[in-house]
Amino acid sequence: MMMNKETMKTTCINLLGARGVLPADIAELVFELQKKYVADLTMKTCDDAVDRVLSKREVHYAILTGVELDMLAEKKGLSEPLQSLIESDAPLYGIDEILALSICNVYGSIGLTNFGYVDKIKPGIVGKLDRMGKETAHCHTFLDDIVGAIAAAAASSVAHNNAL
Amino acid sequence: MMMNKETMKTTCINLLGARGVLPADIAELVFELQKKYVADLTMKTCDDAVDRVLSKREVHYAILTGVELDMLAEKKGLSEPLQSLIESDAPLYGIDEILALSICNVYGSIGLTNFGYVDKIKPGIVGKLDRMGKETAHCHTFLDDIVGAIAAAAASSVAHNNAL
Amino acid sequence: MMMNKETMKTTCINLLGARGVLPADIAELVFELQKKYVADLTMKTCDDAVDRVLSKREVHYAILTGVELDMLAEKKGLSEPLQSLIESDAPLYGIDEILALSICNVYGSIGLTNFGYVDKIKPGIVGKLDRMGKETAHCHTFLDDIVGAIAAAAASSVAHNNAL
């Protein structure tokens, strides 16, 4: 079942929605990250930047792969020791950060800093996903990093568009 | 089920073996990659370098994650469109290269060149895995890249040890 | 002296030209890399892909930085031990590959494989730069990797455009 890029985008947005993440939640992170650098930043600008990131093929593949691993872990569908590593969000696992890095680099290396900051501070939707992952049966090992990375890439895109 | 590093290493070597890859197969790639740079290169040196790479935690996690995705694809155990992307080794998918990159960088960026070369030329075990993936019901979308990356990292390790 | 993106692009193309590299030389590499995957590939398609890569800000910065270091090494303008490392194209130095990686990832991780292949095989202009770097007073430690990376990224762009 091969999909064209537009159908793939819709599939990914629906998948994020089913996991509790709306594009508007990510746009709020972008606003927080960029408001001190862009004088007259609007939510529309942030929404558009998130939409641009969500249109990129490499972002689709990272979302599909990471969220699948989270869902398989919730269903105890992975082999050991991978099941335990992902289910427990083991701090040294690192494959979640590697997938996220492939997203946050789509608008150049400046996405990196914002990603690390969001991952550490866990504002807005990222904090909510992190708490749900820790306190409920949900597994968000990949999802919180993916969301942080989309926000970081979108913030880079805003910064690039705002430059000369 | 958390494992210590030594048990994890054994688990990964066994998993590679179950998928048809022995450390000695990878050491042969390393020999081919390095023989023209190191005058008196021995197979022992290559075996040891592969063993060092297979001792690294970030390598364990990439092996466990990539091989799991290959095996799930063989069992039709993934959601669409991810199932089709991995099963068909879709050329733009790229998450296999991203995982592999995390392996081939464990001894610095010079692993990159060897990885790209192996991935394109497909010598020895990498070619065998690639053909099996294409002609049989096996899925080696991640495995061939992982094996190439372990060889590339081990070749870097040989080069580093051979320097001043 | 801040430049807008269009002026920056012209500056980078002129700088590559002054170092002996024309966009058409890079397009030839792209043609070689992609001809077996794209049935009716034309040079126009390859020229356009190189032009797209040369329009990207992160590519401009990598070109400006890498070529500057090459030129400073030619003039013995760097401190030791950096001068010797760059002048001799020391095999473990690796910062040239790191800069190149930032270019070859602008159209996703599939650029990686092509970059490694070009770096090893050294076809066309890359081989010419490599020989000049070794046999004359020219220093091309960064330039040959940069050119290979631009070709690899442009090949990825062709592959992406040729997909659904």
Added chain:
Amino acid sequence: MMMNKETMKTTCINLLGARGVLPADIAELVFELQKKYVADLTMKTCDDAVDRVLSKREVHYAILTGVELDMLAEKKGLSEPLQSLIESDAPLYGIDEILALSICNVYGSIGLTNFGYVDKIKPGIVGKLDRMGKETAHCHTFLDDIVGAIAAAAASSVAHNNAL
């Protein structure tokens, strides 16, 4: 002038010292980053981790290259537009983050998060370097990222050693 690895390490530590950064300053960052994860963390553990990072060849090359570019920018020794980009620490430049990334990955991808956090919050020596870079004739475009990356990599090393 080729140096062995031990002499190279001394050269890099002296170079950082000449630019105002002591290993102990970096160890303090490591302590801040890791104290909430490691119950009985000592400064000795942090000092040792910084020393391990400063022993790695890929770290030496990133330090030598980045600090050289900072020093050349201070002396107006770079061509335009690179001189202005580095001198002004242009926010989209990004080559400083790319060099830093090669450092913070030496102990796996978990270094990434700490790097981004340090780069945004600018604690201790990183904040001091940043202010000096902005308020005086010093150029620290590369140095502050390099120092943050060494701290992030050392924090990863502490985390790895503290695991099973």
